Amino acid sequence: MMMEQGTLRLLPKSVTITAVETPVRGEWQRPANAAPGRTILYFHGGGYVFGSPRLMQPISCRLAVAARAPVFSLDYRLAPEHRCPAAIDDALAAFDWLVADGVPPGEIYVGGDSAGGGLALAMLQAIRTRGSALPGGAFLISPWTDLAAGGASVSENAERDAMFSADSIRRGGAHYWGELAPDDPRVSPLYGRFDGLPRLYICASRDEILRDDSIRTAEKARAAGVAVDLHVEDGLVHIWPLFAPFVPESGRTIRQIAAFIRVN
Numbered sequence: 172m173m174m175e176q177g178t179l180r181l182l183p184k185s186v187t188i189t190a191v192e193t194p195v196r197g198e199w200q201r202p203a204n205a206a207p208g209r210t211i212l213y214f215h216g217g218g219y220v221f222g223s224p225r226l227m228q229p230i231s232c233r234l235a236v237a238a239r240a241p242v243f244s245l246d247y248r249l250a251p252e253h254r255c256p257a258a259i260d261d262a263l264a265a266f267d268w269l270v271a272d273g274v275p276p277g278e279i280y281v282g283g284d285s286a287g288g289g290l291a292l293a294m295l296q297a298i299r300t301r302g303s304a305l306p307g308g309a310f311l312i313s314p315w316t317d318l319a320a321g322g323a324s325v326s327e328n329a330e331r332d333a334m335f336s337a338d339s340i341r342r343g344g345a346h347y348w349g350e351l352a353p354d355d356p357r358v359s360p361l362y363g364r365f366d367g368l369p370r371l372y373i374c375a376s377r378d379e380i381l382r383d384d385s386i387r388t389a390e391k392a393r394a395a396g397v398a399v400d401l402h403v404e405d406g407l408v409h410i411w412p413l414f415a416p417f418v419p420e421s422g423r424t425i426r427q428i429a430a431f432i433r434v435n
Contacts, residue, residue: 182228182229182232182233183202183232183233183236185202185203185204185236186200186201186202186203186232186235186236187199187200187201187203188200188201188228188232189201191243194264194268195245195261195264195265195268196245196246196247197224197243197244197245197246197265198224198225198243198244198246199241199242199243200228200231200232200235200241200242200243200244201235201241201242202232202235202236202239202240202241204236204239205235205239205240205241206239206240208278209238209239209240209278209280209307209432209433210240210241210242210243210269210274210278210279210280211231211234211235211238211240211241211242211243211279211280211281211282211432212242212243212245212262212265212266212269212279212280212281212282212306213227213230213231213234213242213243213244213245213281213282213283213287214244214245214247214258214262214281214282214283214286214287214288214290214291215227215231215244215245215283215284215287216283216284216285216286216287216288216313216315216410217249217285217286217287218285218286218315218340218343218344218346218347219249219250219255219258219286219290219343219346219347220249220250220251220343220346220347221249222249222286222287223246224244224245224246227244227284227287227413228244229412229413229414229415230284230312230410230412230413230415230425231244233412233415233422233425234425234428234429237425237426237428237429238280238428238429238432238433239429239433240280240432240433243265243269245261245262245265247261247262247265247290248261250346250347250349251346251347251349254346254347254348254349254350254351255347255348255349255351255355255357255358256293256357258290258347259290259293259294259297259357262281262290262291262293262294262297263294263297263298266279266281266294266298266306270304276303276304276305276306276307277304277305277306277307278307279306279307280306280307280308280309280310280432281294281295281306281308281309281310282309282310282311282312282372282428283311283312283314284312284313284314284410284412284413285312285313285314285315285381285409285410286315286347287312287314288310288311288312288313288314288315288316288373289311289314289315289316289318289359289360289384291309291310291311291314292309292311292314292316292360292363292388293356293357293360293363295309295360295368295369296356296360296363296364296365296368297357299364299367299368300364305367305368305369306369307369307370308369308370308371308372308431308432309368309369309370309371309372310371310372310373310428310431310432311371311372311373311374311385311388312374312410312412312424312428313374313375313376313379313381313385313409313410313411314373314375314381314384314385314388315340315381315384316359316360316361316384316385316387316388317354317359317361317362317383317384317387318340318344318347318348318353318354318358318359319344319353319354319359319362320337320340320341320344320353321354322380322381322382322383322384322386322387323383324379324380324381324382324383324384325337325340325380325383328378328379328380328382329380331378331379332378332379332380332409333408334379334408334409335379335380335381335409336380337380340380340381344358360388361384361387361388361391364395365391365392365394365395365397366395366396366397367395368392368395368397369397370397370398370399370400370431371388371389371392371397371398371399371400372399372400372402372427372428372431373385373388373389373399373400373401373402374401374402374403374404374424374427374428375402375403375404376403376404376405376406376407376408376409376411377403377404377405377406377407378405378406378407378408379407379408379409380409381409382403385401385403386401386403389401400427400431402424402427404420404424407420411424412424412425
């Protein structure tokens with residue numbers, strides 16, 4: 172709770188936050204400088220077992236201002252009470268709600284941090300599978316896309332990553348995948364199909380355990396013909412944009428994502 176309270180002091184004052192309880196749970200984060208043409212659907216991180224829209228407001232609210240776009244940050248159901256694919260179902264419901272409310276699918280940009288980045292990718296694959304119109308693009312911040320922990324960086328960065336260990340991500344992942352296999356594409360979208368997906372922005376730290384989740388995701392997407400903007404940064408921590416304004420690179424990354432969202 173102290174962490175969540177602390178985040179409130181870091182928020183831009185020009186963002187109005189409004190809670191939503193139905194038909195989906197979450198909060199609108201509307202910047203005073205909002206311009207037409209873009210709406211952001213954001214998924215918070217937390218390993219699918221904790222976290223909230225409020226916890227990640229330092230990222231999503233700053234992105235709202237930088238991109239001049241309203242953000243709907245989804246409060247999706249968490250494991251272990253609600254295992255995969257509950258979070259994907261909630262993400263789809265939020266996307267469909269925005270579309271039903273009049274937002275064109277191509278003007279919606281989806282994204283998130285860590286598990287939220289993986290959820291954004293899993294949702295894209297689910298939308299593509301059902302054959303409906305896709306969002307305009309997605310941004311993945313230090314995404315967790317391989318809950319089977321198959322990347323070399325899991326061992327290579329074990330001593331560098333201050334936030335995770337290989338054991339912690341494997342144990343945490345088991346709470347989410349439940350009876351599914353860890354390499355089921357719904358659990359680990361790295362193993363899903365990438366053809367037909369919209370353009371992607373992906374960023375990760377070179378020193379984090381999940382580095383190769385980003386690199387391999389970018390490689391698979393590019394091989395399938397998807398346009399990918401990949402940034403692998405030196406000397407940063409997992410989901411560093413959370414620490415704006417104290418980490419200079421945080422603001423730069425948020426501006427990059429905003430430019431990605433606003434480009435025609």
